[in-house]
Amino acid sequence: MSDYREMWSRLSLDVELHQQLLDSMGRKFGEQVLRQQNRPQRLRYFDDVIRGAHTARVQELIDHRNAGGKVIGTFCIYVPDEIALALGVTPVALCGGTPFSIPYAERTLPRDICPLIKSTLGLAFSKTCPYAPVKDMAVGETTCDAKKKTWDFLGKVANFHVMEVPQKKQATDAALWQAEVVAFAQRLEQLTSRALEAEELSKAIRLVNRKRKALARLYSYRKSEQPPISGTDALVVMQAALNDDAARFCGKLEGLNEELEERLTRGISVADGRSRRVMIAGCPSVMGNWKMHHLIETSGAVVVCDETCTGTRYFEDLVAEQDGSVEQQLRAIAERYMKIDCACFSPNEERIENILRLAKEYRVHGVVQYVLQYCHGYNVEALNVARALKEEGIPGLKIETDYSEEDTGQLRTRIEAFLERT
Amino acid sequence: MSEPVLGIDLGSRTTKILALRGGQVESFQIFDTDHDPVARVRDALKDLTFSAVVATGYGRHLLKAHFADGVVTEIKACARGAKYLCPECATVIDVGGQDSKVIEVTSDGGFANFEMNDRCAAGTGKFLEVMASTLGYDIEGFWRAALEAESPVAISSMCTVFAESEVVSLITSGADVKSVALGLHQAIADRLYALACRVELKGEVLLAGGVAKNNCVRQLLEKRLQRRMVVPDNPQMVSALGAALIANENALARGTGR
Numbered sequence: 001m002s003d004y005r006e007m008w009s010r011l012s013l014d015v016e017l018h019q020q021l022l023d024s025m026g027r028k029f030g031e032q033v034l035r036q037q038n039r040p041q042r043l044r045y046f047d048d049v050i051r052g053a054h055t056a057r058v059q060e061l062i063d064h065r066n067a068g069g070k071v072i073g074t075f076c077i078y079v080p081d082e083i084a085l086a087l088g089v090t091p092v093a094l095c096g097g098t099p100f101s102i103p104y105a106e107r108t109l110p111r112d113i114c115p116l117i118k119s120t121l122g123l124a125f126s127k128t129c130p131y132a133p134v135k136d137m138a139v140g141e142t143t144c145d146a147k148k149k150t151w152d153f154l155g156k157v158a159n160f161h162v163m164e165v166p167q168k169k170q171a172t173d174a175a176l177w178q179a180e181v182v183a184f185a186q187r188l189e190q191l192t193s194r195a196l197e198a199e200e201l202s203k204a205i206r207l208v209n210r211k212r213k214a215l216a217r218l219y220s221y222r223k224s225e226q227p228p229i230s231g232t233d234a235l236v237v238m239q240a241a242l243n244d245d246a247a248r249f250c251g252k253l254e255g256l257n258e259e260l261e262e263r264l265t266r267g268i269s270v271a272d273g274r275s276r277r278v279m280i281a282g283c284p285s286v287m288g289n290w291k292m293h294h295l296i297e298t299s300g301a302v303v304v305c306d307e308t309c310t311g312t313r314y315f316e317d318l319v320a321e322q323d324g325s326v327e328q329q330l331r332a333i334a335e336r337y338m339k340i341d342c343a344c345f346s347p348n349e350e351r352i353e354n355i356l357r358l359a360k361e362y363r364v365h366g367v368v369q370y371v372l373q374y375c376h377g378y379n380v381e382a383l384n385v386a387r388a389l390k391e392e393g394i395p396g397l398k399i400e401t402d403y404s405e406e407d408t409g410q411l412r413t414r415i416e417a418f419l420e421r422t
Numbered sequence: 423m424s425e426p427v428l429g430i431d432l433g434s435r436t437t438k439i440l441a442l443r444g445g446q447v448e449s450f451q452i453f454d455t456d457h458d459p460v461a462r463v464r465d466a467l468k469d470l471t472f473s474a475v476v477a478t479g480y481g482r483h484l485l486k487a488h489f490a491d492g493v494v495t496e497i498k499a500c501a502r503g504a505k506y507l508c509p510e511c512a513t514v515i516d517v518g519g520q521d522s523k524v525i526e527v528t529s530d531g532g533f534a535n536f537e538m539n540d541r542c543a544a545g546t547g548k549f550l551e552v553m554a555s556t557l558g559y560d561i562e563g564f565w566r567a568a569l570e571a572e573s574p575v576a577i578s579s580m581c582t583v584f585a586e587s588e589v590v591s592l593i594t595s596g597a598d599v600k601s602v603a604l605g606l607h608q609a610i611a612d613r614l615y616a617l618a619c620r621v622e623l624k625g626e627v628l629l630a631g632g633v634a635k636n637n638c639v640r641q642l643l644e645k646r647l648q649r650r651m652v653v654p655d656n657p658q659m660v661s662a663l664g665a666a667l668i669a670n671e672n673a674l675a676r677g678t679g680r
Contacts, residue, residue: 400540413495413496413497414497417496420495420497421533
């Protein structure tokens with residue numbers, strides 16, 4: 001670890017504070033993830049992705065840039081990785097999942113915005129985000145008001161591009177999104193001084209689809225009566241997906257999937273006959289945040305499905321693979337991303353249908369709606385989700401919380417009571 | 423039945439221990455929860471003989487490590503205890519030291535939907551305790567004074583810290599202390615009413631927890647709900663009773679070899 005101190009200081013990080021951050025995240029990772037029993041062996045790689053997020057991965061990105069490549073930071077799964085990859089640009093998710101940096105954000109930002117934004121910006125403000133100085137451009141989007149205004153603020157000090165995600169799903173909205181995808185491609189062409197080529201784009205589409213298929217296969221094992229992997233560990237894999245090199249990640253995940261297949265055959269499971277099967281629906285749990293999964297899985301249940309941005313929303317639906325022109329392929333990309341059922345849409349019936357479908361596919365005993373504090377979209381949409389669950393006779397529990405640990409006693413009572421009822 | 427079974431409710435403010443023999447309450451004790459709850463409970467159990475213990479309350483897992491055979495949440499325990507005390511009960515409003523909850527009780531003494539307050543002490547016994555002391559009353563004197571007020575002074579903040587400064591500023595600006603006391607009770611009742619609106623109120627509503635002894639909160643809440651509530655003789659023992667009933671069922675299930 002110590003040989004990275006020089007790298008951090010060259011990146012102008014606050015090396016001491018940064019070490020405190022790593023210690024804090026490492027402690028939580030140990031307590032909430034590594035301490036689990038009966039983990040698949042090949043998770044070790046994904047553990048290392050999490051642990052190496054501020055070390056080896058950063059060095060890799062620096063090397064990538066030194067070799068002429070570019071790096072973009074993203075904050076949302078609406079930003080199409082395919083276009084970046086086709087231009088030799090490496091996308092990395094910059095969302096913060098640690099409470100450590102939140103006080104540094106609250107010195108500037110209002111307190112009553114979501115912990116994800118505060119954590120992310122707190123890392124940048126406190127000079128503990130190694131990606132901030134490494135990225136060539138950041139890409140924001142318009143999935144909530146706090147984010148939009150944050151991008152305005154950051155746009156003054158960093159190279160920034162904002163994609164407008166529409167709020168409805170009419171033909172005019174699809175056309176708007178189509179144009180946004182094209183504009184994003186043009187912006188990346190400018191950044192790289194390269195022109196998007198059909199063959200490269202087609203290769204990138206196939207690569208990202210491969211990643212989606214591997215994640216879908218991972219999720220298919222969770223549908224089993226005897227899930228061979230915990231929800232916490234499936235989340236670790238998902239968090240790694242948002243940070244790691246795409247091709248390498250695919251290979252490692254395919255390897256893990258083989259191990260899971262074998263565990264399934266041999267009846268090695270993280271569940272016993274009494275374990276309740278729970279789906280988490282709603283907001284993402286990004287790197288540094290394992291709170292909800294940990295609470296649920298240490299209360300006698302297994303999380304078998306994540307209907308979140310760090311779950312099904314990330315990998316369901318593929319981009320149509322074709323050998324058409326750049327324009328045709330961009331259209332196919334726009335169509336796939338437009339299917340994401342983020343709560344920023346109105347109306348958003350697809351999401352309710354998806355939740356009910358997933359509840360059946362994964363045979364869940366109950367659904368925990370996970371809402372990050374001040375995320376109004378998911379918080380209010382929870383009403384319609386709760387109503388639909390009730391009509392289907394599926395027990396539901398809504399939890400609104402942030403990254404802190406102060407409410408874990410109360411949350412544990414609510415989760416245990418919810419499980420007693422399922 | 424030879425030996426009694428125990429239900430222990432280790433709450434944030436008070437600990438309750440109830441012994442049940444042959445389906446009847448044999449003894450009940452209640453004491454403040456302090457910094458060493460395990461020692462206090464061990465002390466209290468010294469002279470008791472018992473065959474099984476089920477723990478509930480926020481300290482249930484701590485008790486499980488030391489004394490208890492099983493744990494249940496206070497939601498489940500409270501529903502069970504309420505059903506035993508009042509067979510027609512279909513809803514419990516339980517207002518304890520640091521949380522308040524509304525529970526839909528099912529006909530078999532289980533529970534369906536439930537709602538709990540958010541993380542802070544707003545709308546709980548702790549809020550009333552802090553406000554009573556700010557106004558210079560003991561707990562009972564506080565609600566008695568509120569009942570004597572003609573009209574309430576509106577309190578806008580439900581945060582314990584902010585409400586305290588609001589109360590201090592009202593008093594220094596010459597507001598009637600009893601009216602402020604009534605305003606604080608009204609604020610709690612409104613908060614509980616909002617929580618109760620989130621579940622379907624049907625059948626008898628039972629009010630449990632330490633705050634059930636506060637007649638002013640009870641009256642104001644009944645007015646909001648437009649219905650009478652059942653208040654058991656000892657509203658603080660409901661969850662301990664429920665835990666003991668569950669301990670009894672567990673013991674019976676074991677006894678018949680199931």
